Amino acid sequence: MRLLNVHELVINEYQQDIPPYAILSHTWSDDEVSFVDFVEGKAPSRKGYYKILGCCKQAIYDGLEYVWIDTCCIDKRSSAELSEAVNSMFNWYRDSTVCYAHLEDVPSRKMGEYRNSSTGYYCSSSFKHIRWITRGWTLQELIAPSVLVFFTSDWISIGSRDELKHVIAEITHIDPDFFLYGRLSDFSIARRMSWASHRQTSRIEDQAYCLLGLFGITMPLVYGEGKRAFVRLQEEIIKESNDQSIFAWCPNGLGYQNSSFVDPIQCGLLAPSPLYFATSGSIVRCGNSNRVRCINEDDEDESPYTITNRGIQISLPIIEHRFGDGLSFTFLQGKGPYIYPSMFEPSHTVAVLNCRFTNPRSQIVIFLREDKREQRYVRMLHKFELTELPQIEIRRVAMKKQIFIRARNALDTIPLWLRSKSERIVIIEALTSYPLSTFQFIKVEPEIRWQRQGTGALFLYTHNLNGVVLLFRNPVGEALLLLIDPSAYSFPFNNGVHLVHSFGIPDNTDLSQCWQEYDRGTLKYKKSPNGPLSIRLIARQAAHAYIIRLELATELDVSDTTMK
Known part of the structure; x- marks a missing residue:
């Protein structure tokens, strides 16, 4: 790990016995200072040098001798070093003494525009347009540090994360209590994915790489693989977790607002991008004590599932449903209560996931169709909302069954004109x-x-x-x-x-x-x-x-x- 000495403005490298340090969270602009610039003495000629000086000055004021800044403390000429840094970055932010969030599009002279004139409190409607809030990499920088302080572009303190937690929660949909005593493991995979659903990255692969720390995952960086990176992320998560909410996604967040019936779309079990979790923000796991038990199931815990060359091998409660069976499915929006009940009855296999929304007596289901030629199932998207089924109906007709389901999503192989005519x-x-x-x-x-x-x-x-x-x-x-x-x-x-x-x-x-x-x-x-x-x-x-x-x-x- 390289650290910048705030007094001498030289970069030192540490393998162990790392001294206390501040860490900078910011959005990149033109003409940032790189590691090479420091080595070659060109740093003062860059526009980004003034941001570094401001960070160092604040660290000196806070009694610290070192800072870590991603632009200049990583030698990006080395792909191995870049990969190591990205995989370690969440831990580096977590282990920092303090994190400075520098909001370069918020000058101190305009801070009055971000406050409610009658109450004096900051307005979430104003903060949601700040670029720092919208970027993918800053999500882990918001979550990981123990102490996070926000600064204007000219390094005037706005307040700490704890002081602004309610404003931040309203914008990001992250529970404010999380910042006080929450643990990432307390939140379902789908819920954590939803936090990243509307954030942007410059490289499409970074949609996955910026989330590694949120799920405790490490994996090699392969720039050029495109959306395959997010598939790999989900595959690595599955190796470490049995949280089935990773399958609780839908295309609703892409802008499909019409809930009328559409022709079913075949796809895999893994989502193409975080955006597909936009409506999954209130999904929780069902504990072993309150999940539904099938009529052929013993009292053992959930069975593990694995990724094979035939797809994901998993044991789920299965309902071989046919039209007219009398089951009623409820199509839901992820961030609120029921939108409306529906008696829509697809004649397909129904698989029950071990997760739910706010109703403890229902569980989320997905629809499948058997592909006999491939000897596996494929997921069928019948509607653009997530779907629940009451546990009383699941318990009555579901049978536990081990099946294979295609893992990789085929939505992106469908021609654009067919996939999204609207x-x-x-x-x-x-x-x-x-x-x-x-x-x-x-x-x-x-x-x-x-x-x-x-x-x-x-x-x-x-x-x-x-x-x-x-x-x-x-x-x-x-x-x-x-x-x-x-x-x-x-x-x-x-x-x-x-x-x-x-x-x-x-x-x-x-x-x-x-x-x-x-x-x-x-x-x-x-x-x-x-x-x-x-x-x-x-x-x-x-x-x-x-x-x-x-x-x-x-x-x-x-x-x-x-x-x-």
Whole structure:
């Protein structure tokens, strides 16, 4: 482990007898200081050097001589060292004396915007847009340290994790009591996965690697394997745990809001990504004393299950269900009580998992279909919600049976047009001409999946039909609101895309109702003191996406814009 001496600003390496140290939690920006920069003496020339100096200054104030910072304390030229660091990182954060969470997009001069003006308390609605809250790697950095203190971009203390636990809990859905005396093992695998479901990583493999410590797992890093990394993570978890909630996932978190019947989809038992656990946040394991017993089952504990070349070999209560058998299944949302009961009865095998939501008298079930050629079962997704069945009905008809179920998920091998016909892609071309090039993308609401391309273009992936609003802002406070209302998807696309030039829109502004206010003519905005911008908005529909371009308007085409 390498540590940075805060007085001499040199990096020392320790194999044992590691001294007390502070550790930095932050989000990476351009021009960070690397290990090589320190070795070659180039560190002071990097923008990230000022963040390091701020961290060292705070450590000195706290009476510590060393800090660990991921940008400069790992030699990323060595894949072996990088793999060792990633597998050890949770422990390094856990063993630190104090962790500093540096929020680079929260300057101290704007802290008033994060407090309720009447109560003085911090508002969760403001904090949820902070970049640190949205990143995958910062989840373990939130959970692992014994002491965590938040700082503004200019190193003014905001408060400790314990002081802000209720705000953090509301945003992250992590029980506030966990930060006081909780243990990770007290929370089901599905619940821990749900904490990561809406967090973002720059590399798709990091969706798995950033969760290693949350499950006590170590495994080699293979950048380039893509989504296979998350499958490997689940396979390693299965080797260490018999918690069946790892199979309690559904595609509801991907944006499928319509609960009407859809054609069944065949898939494996393992989830493709953490996003599939978005509605699994209240799932708990059934203890050995309160799980259902089948009529052919003895009183022994749960049987272990393993991964084989035929799939996952597991013993589960099985119901060979046929339409008309009279069983009633309840389709649930993971973060709340029953949404509605349903008498939907698929004619398939029903497998009972040893986990449940809040109702102690029901258990979660999944639907299977036997593949006789492969001599195993495949999972069938009939609806986009998780499903429960009362224990009294399970006990009456279920039989314990050892079966093989396909492990790897086949959802991602289905053509995009068949897998997700409702997903829409919106491409916003890069803002290249001055002064448009000074505007930076801040956020989009509702929260949807998006990617920034190397050219600067934004790709938005949305199932949402309630309108999308994007906020861009330049360094002097001018803002652009790009509104895409529901009519944009039904009528000529350019009729439903609008642009508003305003001033002084803060990051924590609720944009969700902007398109409705625009349509009613009640949208409030401030005129810029720098005068109006003449911008031409070009919106068109291509075969693969809806494409939007913003460019400076000439005197001849100013009348073609939809600017306000």
